[in-house]
Amino acid sequence: MQASGLDMELRVHAVDDRTSGVRLLDLRRADGGLLPTFDAGSHIDVAVGEAGVRQYSLFNAPDQADRYCIAVALKEQGRGGSRFLHERVRTGDALRVSAPRNHFALVSDPAPSILIAGGIGITPLWAMAQALEAQGRPWELHYGARSREEAALLVQIEAFAASARHGRVCLYFSRVAGGCRMDLHSVIRRAPPQAHLYCCGGTPMLEDYKVRVQGRPVSHVHSERFQSTQEAASAGGYVVVLARSGRQVEVSPGQTVLDALEGAGVQVDYTCREGICGDCEVAVLEGTPDHRDDVLTEDERAANATMMICCSGCKGARLVLDL
Numbered sequence: 082m083q084a085s086g087l088d089m090e091l092r093v094h095a096v097d098d099r100t101s102g103v104r105l106l107d108l109r110r111a112d113g114g115l116l117p118t119f120d121a122g123s124h125i126d127v128a129v130g131e132a133g134v135r136q137y138s139l140f141n142a143p144d145q146a147d148r149y150c151i152a153v154a155l156k157e158q159g160r161g162g163s164r165f166l167h168e169r170v171r172t173g174d175a176l177r178v179s180a181p182r183n184h185f186a187l188v189s190d191p192a193p194s195i196l197i198a199g200g201i202g203i204t205p206l207w208a209m210a211q212a213l214e215a216q217g218r219p220w221e222l223h224y225g226a227r228s229r230e231e232a233a234l235l236v237q238i239e240a241f242a243a244s245a246r247h248g249r250v251c252l253y254f255s256r257v258a259g260g261c262r263m264d265l266h267s268v269i270r271r272a273p274p275q276a277h278l279y280c281c282g283g284t285p286m287l288e289d290y291k292v293r294v295q296g297r298p299v300s301h302v303h304s305e306r307f308q309s310t311q312e313a314a315s316a317g318g319y320v321v322v323l324a325r326s327g328r329q330v331e332v333s334p335g336q337t338v339l340d341a342l343e344g345a346g347v348q349v350d351y352t353c354r355e356g357i358c359g360d361c362e363v364a365v366l367e368g369t370p371d372h373r374d375d376v377l378t379e380d381e382r383a384a385n386a387t388m389m390i391c392c393s394g395c396k397g398a399r400l401v402l403d404l
């Protein structure tokens with residue numbers, strides 16, 4: 082595996098299990114030193130034992146330069162990554178992590194930022210709210226969860242909201258007496274036309290978001306998924322040409338491009354293998370990809386300049402990649 086560099090070993094400085102089904106981990110260097118900087122919306126890769134590597138958004142404020150804080154929702158039916166972090170990790174343990182990367186960055190624009198979070202999708206948006214407040218830029222955070230007990234970071238968010246000068250927080254609890262579900266339509270309708278919208282949550286919320294933001298400039302609509310929505314392209318029957326060596330690799334039925342390259346002994350970067358992290362992005366020099374990822378925007382897909390080789394395929398007989 083050539084997962085992107087897990088080149089830091091950090092200590093679990095603190096564990097917080099107060100939220101039902103969610104564990105907060107505060108990761109720091111053993112010597113308490115500074116870590117590589119990050120912007121709001123960034124994530125890190127975390128080695129999770131035999132389950133491999135998972136991505137987690139950083140939720141702490143980017144100016145807290147000595148820590149990376151992540152929130153891990155326990156997925157009972159998952160592949161074991163969240164279970165590892167919930168059940169096997171203790172304060173003082175060491176975890177291997179990557180440097181932060183960001184596919185969900187705040188746009189530098191004085192227009193208001195409307196942050197929309199569902200469930201554990203709060204993590205990157207909470208970092209964004211803190212960054213916007215620190216920069217004196219206007220923001221709103223709309224956070225929906227089933228109940229207060231299941232709303233990660235709620236204590237921190239409510240304390241922050243009480244003293245915020247540039248933004249406000251709206252909370253929605255769908256499974257409590259007198260509570261309500263977030264009305265995405267009305268949140269988006271009320272957003273100023275020039276606002277930047279950011280959304281992170283489960284698939285139903287993101288599908289609804291996609292519909293509700295229609296008519297707004299694509300450059301002002303941003304989202305991040307933590308679940309893939311599409312099947313990988315595995316029809317095969319095409320050839321991948323590696324431009325730097327001229328080598329040709331056949332992609333057979335049942336294989337992705339990544340499978341075929343691994344089978345041929347070609348080392349490439351990847352992490353999630355699901356089309357959500359962006360780590361396997363490769364420049365396309367010739368050919369038409371069959372995009373199946375949740376990373377590229379519509380414009381980027383149309384441009385066909387890059388593709389995610391872990392899940393996307395080819396619409397023709399040949400792809401030439403910058404590898």
Ligand code: FES
Pocket residue numbers: 350351352353354355356357358359360361362374376389390391392
């Ligand atoms: S490995 Fe994550 S998008 Fe391909």
